[in-house]
Amino acid sequence: MTDFDDMGTRIVSAEVLVSSPGRNFVTLRLRTADGVTGLGDATVNGRELAVVSYLQDHVTPLLIGRDAHAIEDTWQYLYRGAYWRRGPITMAAIAAVDTALWDIKAKMAGMPLYQLLGGRSRRGCLTYGHASGAELPELFDSIRAHLDQGYRAIRIQTGVPGLGSVYGVASSANAVVGGSGASARYDHEPARRAAVPVEEEWDTRAYLRHAPSVFEAVRNEFGPELPLLHDAHHRLTPIQAAKLGKELEPYDLFWLEDVTPAENTAVLRRVREHTTTPLAIGEVFNTIWDYRELFEEQLIDYVRSPVTHAGGITALRRIFDYAAVYQIKSGVHGPTDISPVGLAAALHLGVAIPNFGIQEYMKHTEDTDQVFRPTYSFTDGLLAPSDEPGLGVDHDDAEADRHPYTRAYLPVNRLKLDGSMHDW
Ligand code: GCO
Numbered sequence: 361m362t363d364f365d366d367m368g369t370r371i372v373s374a375e376v377l378v379s380s381p382g383r384n385f386v387t388l389r390l391r392t393a394d395g396v397t398g399l400g401d402a403t404v405n406g407r408e409l410a411v412v413s414y415l416q417d418h419v420t421p422l423l424i425g426r427d428a429h430a431i432e433d434t435w436q437y438l439y440r441g442a443y444w445r446r447g448p449i450t451m452a453a454i455a456a457v458d459t460a461l462w463d464i465k466a467k468m469a470g471m472p473l474y475q476l477l478g479g480r481s482r483r484g485c486l487t488y489g490h491a492s493g494a495e496l497p498e499l500f501d502s503i504r505a506h507l508d509q510g511y512r513a514i515r516i517q518t519g520v521p522g523l524g525s526v527y528g529v530a531s532s533a534n535a536v537v538g539g540s541g542a543s544a545r546y547d548h549e550p551a552r553r554a555a556v557p558v559e560e561e562w563d564t565r566a567y568l569r570h571a572p573s574v575f576e577a578v579r580n581e582f583g584p585e586l587p588l589l590h591d592a593h594h595r596l597t598p599i600q601a602a603k604l605g606k607e608l609e610p611y612d613l614f615w616l617e618d619v620t621p622a623e624n625t626a627v628l629r630r631v632r633e634h635t636t637t638p639l640a641i642g643e644v645f646n647t648i649w650d651y652r653e654l655f656e657e658q659l660i661d662y663v664r665s666p667v668t669h670a671g672g673i674t675a676l677r678r679i680f681d682y683a684a685v686y687q688i689k690s691g692v693h694g695p696t697d698i699s700p701v702g703l704a705a706a707l708h709l710g711v712a713i714p715n716f717g718i719q720e721y722m723k724h725t726e727d728t729d730q731v732f733r734p735t736y737s738f739t740d741g742l743l744a745p746s747d748e749p750g751l752g753v754d755h756d757d758a759e760a761d762r763h764p765y766t767r768a769y770l771p772v773n774r775l776k777l778d779g780s781m782h783d784w
């Protein structure tokens with residue numbers, strides 16, 4: 361489309377910004393001839409520079425001169441036009457462009473983005489926080505610390521007897537800025553930056569024996585009301601997943617996440633046959649197509665896709681509308697590797713859609729917030745976008761320059777038994 365009603369809305373610059381204020385982030389900034397800027401998150405944890413190249417070498421040259429208002433057409437142009445559709449790198453790049461364009465459109469309208477998505481349906485987005493501990497006493501302290509901060513739903517991850525560090529469990533050894541001891545974080549950045557990924561060991565049988573006893577202890581200590589969640593990190597076979605779901609039923613989980621590897625979603629039929637524990641999946645999905653069978657066969661209860669990895673606000677909105685037909689709700693991925701830009705986008709969608717479920721929320725470090733200056737607020741466990749025009753985030757280039765990119769990896773997972781690589 362080259363016909364512009366208003367040449368002031370034409371995109372005149374597209375910058376890919378890379379910084380590491382506590383961990384690596386890739387951010388796209390678009391600017392119109394009128395000087396309106398918009399931001400998009402393109403961070404793919406551990407593979408950041410692949411998206412930088414995709415954007416810089418293949419996408420940003422196509423954006424110059426396009427009408428910033430043409431969000432849908434730009435999305436289709438980048439998705440259909442690439443020929444090589446889908447995949448995390450492509451979809452993160454498209455997501456960044458889409459998010460930046462929505463930011464620009466909302467700023468031009470002088471409205472917070474949620475107004476353009478249908479307006480506010482709720483005061484804020486119910487969040488869940490990450491409590492963890494190698495042993496029960498540390499876990500209980502971590503749960504109490506989260507409740508003190510106002511969280512009203514809590515994800516529970518613990519160590520497993522006989523294993524060293526387990527992903528998702530904070531320990532003083534891998535604590536990073538933002539906490540120590542029971543409230544320490546496990547982000548693997550920057551404390552565990554290394555030339556190669558850290559290797560962790562895994563034993564599924566030990567985990568399956570241990571997990572139900574943890575939830576029993578948590579229910580005994582904290583009572584039946586508190587919504588509890590758990591992430592199995594794609595580590596189980598279908599029958600193991602079915603067993604875990606069944607054994608956790610007495611503890612009334614809000615959800616059990618990523619029980620099996622995400623490539624073969626059909627196996628969730630087996631899991632569903634055996635358990636009424638609600639299931640959540642999708643943080644590594646990229647498109648609406650990944651959900652088709654899961655929705656139509658009613659195999660899941662929550663959609664985990666974030667704006668950042670599912671092609672942006674345009675695409676995620678479509679996924680949520682499709683999910684709503686099946687009474688499936690949102691449960692957007694919100695770890696610290698989703699930047700404040702990606703999180704703000706999720707919050708604008710979250711307050712607007714009818715089928716909001718819950719929003720994951722791990723607070724970013726102060727350094728991160730100084731770069732992005734988010735204006736969303738966290739009150740009584742609800743995270744809400746501000747009424748600033750657009751997304752309500754910024755990018756302070758001088759702050760970002762103080763934190764240059766540093767190569768970093770997520771850990772890998774090997775079986776304790778014989779060192780085989782295991783699903784992560
Ligand atoms: C979650 C996740 C994260 C991911 C991480 C990968 O549920 O929050 O599983 O911890 O592992 O975002 O980059």
Ligand code: MG
Nearest residue numbers: 591617618643
């Ligand atoms: Mg997860």
